[in-house]
Amino acid sequence: MMKIHDISLTVAPGMVVWPGDPAVELYRVAKIEEGANANVSHMHLGVHTGTHVDAPYHFLNDGSKVETLALDALIGPAQVVAVDETVNLLDAAVLQAAGIAEGIERVLFKTRNSRYWQRGEAVFQTDFVAIPADGAAYLVERGIRLVGVDYLSVAPFKNSRPTHEILLKAGMVLLEGVDLSEVSAGFYDLYCLPMKLLGSDGAPARTVLIEK
Numbered sequence: 001m002m003k004i005h006d007i008s009l010t011v012a013p014g015m016v017v018w019p020g021d022p023a024v025e026l027y028r029v030a031k032i033e034e035g036a037n038a039n040v041s042h043m044h045l046g047v048h049t050g051t052h053v054d055a056p057y058h059f060l061n062d063g064s065k066v067e068t069l070a071l072d073a074l075i076g077p078a079q080v081v082a083v084d085e086t087v088n089l090l091d092a093a094v095l096q097a098a099g100i101a102e103g104i105e106r107v108l109f110k111t112r113n114s115r116y117w118q119r120g121e122a123v124f125q126t127d128f129v130a131i132p133a134d135g136a137a138y139l140v141e142r143g144i145r146l147v148g149v150d151y152l153s154v155a156p157f158k159n160s161r162p163t164h165e166i167l168l169k170a171g172m173v174l175l176e177g178v179d180l181s182e183v184s185a186g187f188y189d190l191y192c193l194p195m196k197l198l199g200s201d202g203a204p205a206r207t208v209l210i211e212k
Contacts, residue, residue, distance in 0.1 A: 003211040005188070007108075007178045009050035009117065011204065016124050018152050021046040047202040048152070053194045054174040058201040059164040066200045073145045073173045078106035078190035078209065080183055083129070085112040089156065090131045092138040100142065106190050107139075108148035108209075110180040116151065118181040130156040136166040146192070148175035148207075178207060187212050 009015065013024050025044035030036035047066075048054070053074075056063025081098050083090065090098075090109060100107055111129035128151035131139070136154075139147055147154060147167065154174050155163035167174055175192055189210040194203035 005183050005209040005211070006207075007051070007180060007183060007209055008205070008207050009177055009179055011045065011050050014122060015050065016122055016152070017046065017049055019124055021048060024049060045204070047197065047200050047204065048176070049204055051175075051177045051179070051207050052202050052204045053192065054154075054164070054168065054176065054202045055200065056168040056171070057199075059161060059168055063168060065198070066194055066203045067196050067198055069173055069194065073106075074190075074192040074194070074205075076106060076190060077104070077212075078108060078146070078148075078188050079104045080108045080110055080180060080185050080188060080209070082110045082185035085115075087111065088127075088129055090129060090135045092134040095135050095138050100144075101187070105144060106146040106148075107144055108175070108178060108180060108190075109150065110183065110185065111150055113149070113151040114179065114181040117179040125151070126157045128153070128157065130154060131163050132156060132159070133162040133166060136163045140166060140170040140172065144172060146173040146175060146190070148178050148190075150178055150180045152177050175205065175207065183209060 029042045030040035032039055055066040057065050079101055113128050131154050192205050192207040194205035197203045
């Protein structure tokens with residue numbers, strides 16, 4: 001029997017969001033117990049809430065939108081790479097030594113960030129592990145098509161543009177906010193399906209890993 005790991009964060013009011021992004025609202029506007037024919041809920045959130053993907057348009061004004069992302073980049077073999085908890089930046093030197101397999105096109109990094117999800121941290125953490133510009137350039141050189149990180153941004157806090165521009169200009173899909181706290185390093189099949197939002201710079205994505 002195949003084992004499926006749901007690495008998506010649960011979207012709920014009160015969950016941590018990027019500073020300045022809309023808080024999550026999720027509530028019923030029609031209730032059976034109040035005489036409605038069915039329960040109907042209202043949802044209000046930013047497109048970069050929880051587990052989500054970035055489209056090039058997020059940082060490139062002439063970039064492609066989320067509904068055009070290639071499905072063959074979002075689905076396929078992937079490697080989860082565990083990084084030592086003493087690492088604060090996934091720079092080129094760290095990535096060169098991380099053991100990314102030759103020929104792999106989708107890589108997800110498990111860092112000390114995963115402990116934030118494990119502990120249920122509801123306060124935004126500014127010191128999360130991320131990828132600086134030289135690390136981004138290294139991933140492009142390696143031919144990576146999708147990179148996943150275990151906090152809400154692939155780039156360091158307050159220095160987001162260089163990393164995003166390098167990766168998005170190369171056509172890479174950025175998968176942010178994955179929960180790898182219960183996932184071991186290794187090889188999996190990734191299924192990442194963002195909402196098909198017209199003209200959007202990103203979208204929440206239900207994302208799973210299936211053990212090979």
